[in-house]
Amino acid sequence: MGFAGLFFLSSGLYMGWSLGANDAANIFGTAVGTRMIKFRTAAFISALFITIGAVVSGAGAAKGLGDLGAVNALAGSFIVSASAATTVLWMTRAGLPVSTTQAIVGAIVGWNLFTGNPTDQTALTRIVGTWIYGPILGAGIAFILYFIVRFALERMHIHLIRLDKYTRTGLIIAGIFGAYSLGANNMANVVGVFVSASPFVDITVMGITFTGIQQLFLMGGLATAVGVVTYSKKVMMTIGSNLYKLSPVTAIVVIVSTATVLFLFASQGLQDFLISRGLPSFPLVPVSQSQAAVGSVIGISLAKGGKNLNLKLLGNIVMGWIMTPTSAALLCFIALFFMQNVFGQPVQM
Amino acid sequence: MKKQERSGGIFTSKAKMIQMEMDRYFSFVDQGAMLLEEAVKKYLAGNVDGFEEKTKEIDAVERSADELRRQIKHRLYAEMLIPDSRGDVLGLLETLDNVLDVAKHVSTHFSIETPEIPAFLVEDFTELTETSVKAVLELTLAVRAFFQEVYRVTEHLDKVHFWEHEADTIEERLKRKAFASDEIKLFSKKVHMRYFCERIALLADEAEAVAERLAVYAIKRAI
Numbered sequence: 001m002g003f004a005g006l007f008f009l010s011s012g013l014y015m016g017w018s019l020g021a022n023d024a025a026n027i028f029g030t031a032v033g034t035r036m037i038k039f040r041t042a043a044f045i046s047a048l049f050i051t052i053g054a055v056v057s058g059a060g061a062a063k064g065l066g067d068l069g070a071v072n073a074l075a076g077s078f079i080v081s082a083s084a085a086t087t088v089l090w091m092t093r094a095g096l097p098v099s100t101t102q103a104i105v106g107a108i109v110g111w112n113l114f115t116g117n118p119t120d121q122t123a124l125t126r127i128v129g130t131w132i133y134g135p136i137l138g139a140g141i142a143f144i145l146y147f148i149v150r151f152a153l154e155r156m157h158i159h160l161i162r163l164d165k166y167t168r169t170g171l172i173i174a175g176i177f178g179a180y181s182l183g184a185n186n187m188a189n190v191v192g193v194f195v196s197a198s199p200f201v202d203i204t205v206m207g208i209t210f211t212g213i214q215q216l217f218l219m220g221g222l223a224t225a226v227g228v229v230t231y232s233k234k235v236m237m238t239i240g241s242n243l244y245k246l247s248p249v250t251a252i253v254v255i256v257s258t259a260t261v262l263f264l265f266a267s268q269g270l271q272d273f274l275i276s277r278g279l280p281s282f283p284l285v286p287v288s289q290s291q292a293a294v295g296s297v298i299g300i301s302l303a304k305g306g307k308n309l310n311l312k313l314l315g316n317i318v319m320g321w322i323m324t325p326t327s328a329a330l331l332c333f334i335a336l337f338f339m340q341n342v343f344g345q346p347v348q349m
Numbered sequence: 350m351k352k353q354e355r356s357g358g359i360f361t362s363k364a365k366m367i368q369m370e371m372d373r374y375f376s377f378v379d380q381g382a383m384l385l386e387e388a389v390k391k392y393l394a395g396n397v398d399g400f401e402e403k404t405k406e407i408d409a410v411e412r413s414a415d416e417l418r419r420q421i422k423h424r425l426y427a428e429m430l431i432p433d434s435r436g437d438v439l440g441l442l443e444t445l446d447n448v449l450d451v452a453k454h455v456s457t458h459f460s461i462e463t464p465e466i467p468a469f470l471v472e473d474f475t476e477l478t479e480t481s482v483k484a485v486l487e488l489t490l491a492v493r494a495f496f497q498e499v500y501r502v503t504e505h506l507d508k509v510h511f512w513e514h515e516a517d518t519i520e521e522r523l524k525r526k527a528f529a530s531d532e533i534k535l536f537s538k539k540v541h542m543r544y545f546c547e548r549i550a551l552l553a554d555e556a557e558a559v560a561e562r563l564a565v566y567a568i569k570r571a572i
Contacts, residue, residue, distance in 0.1 A: 034432055034433045035429070036433070154500055157498050158497070159364075159368050159496050160431060160434065160438070160495075160497075160570075161364045161367055161371075161430060161431060161496075162364050162365075162368065164364070164431045165364050248433055
């Protein structure tokens with residue numbers, strides 16, 4: 001892989017960095033913000049389990065994204081990824097709960113439009129559908145979990161000091177699940193568009209073959225780890241004290257319900273199991289972690305009687321559904337035009 | 350006063366240890382209030398030696414409680430425990446300390462000023478002391494519930510408010526009796542009665558002040 005290859009991968013690396021900086025912070029935000037867990041512990045768990053999730057279970061959601069449009073030239077992948085990344089950056093600046101997923105989907109549709117490839121309507125409907133039921137599912141799970149936790153706490157008479165200890169353990173376990181699910185579901189957003197144009201070749205070391213795709217996911221994992229280490233602390237401190245204030249116990253509920261949503265849409269094993277039993281299954285597509293989290297917070301507000309329900313958050317989600325993919329598609333379309341006609345790089349095979 | 354128990358051996362976890370220390374602290378508050386009741390009753394019965402002995406015990410309890418409170422505070426910070434509600438817990442312990450301070454003040458001032466309590470006020474003073482102490486005992490129940498069964502805090506707090514109100518009523522009745530009386534000749538002695546009556550009732554007032562805080566902390570603690 002030459003310099004050009006590395007350069008074209010840079011936008012994917014940025015997406016990975018952003019995943020580590022922002023989405024990993026969603027997992028441990030309250031825990032670190034309220035000083036229940038040290039940042040160092042949170043960073044280590046996030047980096048490790050996001051990478052494990054990506055390598056073990058990341059392929060399913062990446063394939064779901066690939067069905068939408070198989071970006072098959074590296075320069076094209078670069079533009080798709082870069083447009084999505086830029087959109088994420090803009091939306092974050094605007095303070096919207098931005099979804100990397102929606103940005104990347106918009107950008108892929110932009111690539112399809114530019115190159116004249118048909119957009120698979122079924123795949124698109126499937127993915128867009130999850131934007132709606134992702135937050136709803138998150139709200140439902142959080143709603144139920146909240147009552148279970150409250151019921152248990154009211155009956156178990158745990159001393160405040162002891163509860164503190166259990167809460168820390170709970171935050172770590174929930175964090176592991178959260179990081180794993182994030183890697184499994186959202187790494188597709190980072191490396192998905194590079195799968196069909198991967199510059200990596202299979203390497204065999206001592207009889208073990210390390211496929212190009214695996215190398216790609218590992219690279220995404222490493223970029224994420226860098227994002228966690230370099231920037232997520234700042235975001236964690238903001239989430240812990242600013243965006244929506246959660247108690248450490250409710251934070252566990254939010255992390256678990258968010259992670260469950262991401263897990264449901266990423267687990268090949270679960271899908272096979274449900275299909276084999278003739279049950280309706282969850283499509284393997286990337287869903288938005290921040291929106292599932294916002295859905296979970298809303299679920300808890302509802303469980304508490306809906307008094308603290310922040311309708312603005314709900315409005316922001318809906319706005320994100322429209323703004324993010326549209327801007328990413330438009331930006332991608334324009335950028336592809338420049339890449340092809342000004343820089344003379346092939347954006348499709 | 351019986352010798353303090355050691356809080357835990359080498360196998361006791363830090364969490365368990367601090368839990369035990371807190372329980373002991375609340376017991377000190379209970380003891381302080383109950384000792385005051387004993388002291389006042391002995392004073393009213395004319396048993397000066399018995400009263401002085403109780404006063405010393407109150408002093409000792411207050412000192413031990415102070416020391417223990419500092420230890421708990423240190424531990425909560427050093428062990429990085431309950432970062433989320435640490436401020437509330439420390440605030441609670443400090444205001445509880447005010448209750449003990451009042452108990453100590455009352456007994457000390459009885460000892461220094463030796464007020465002459467006329468026979469017709471003895472019963473009222475006894476009742477006022479008993480009622481104020483009930484407010485404190487109910488408060489420590491509320492505090493214990495805050496740590497373990499937060500949803501039961503309110504029922505105890507309601508009782509604290511009830512006893513505080515009762516104490517107010519007795520306080521007013523006592524003052525009216527003292528000032529309307531012909532038996533107490535000197536105005537200064539009437540004022541002296543008022544002073545002690547207010548001091549004793551302050552115990553219930555302080556208990557109520559802690560109760561007000563606790564009500565807010567309990568809401569914050571609900572998940």
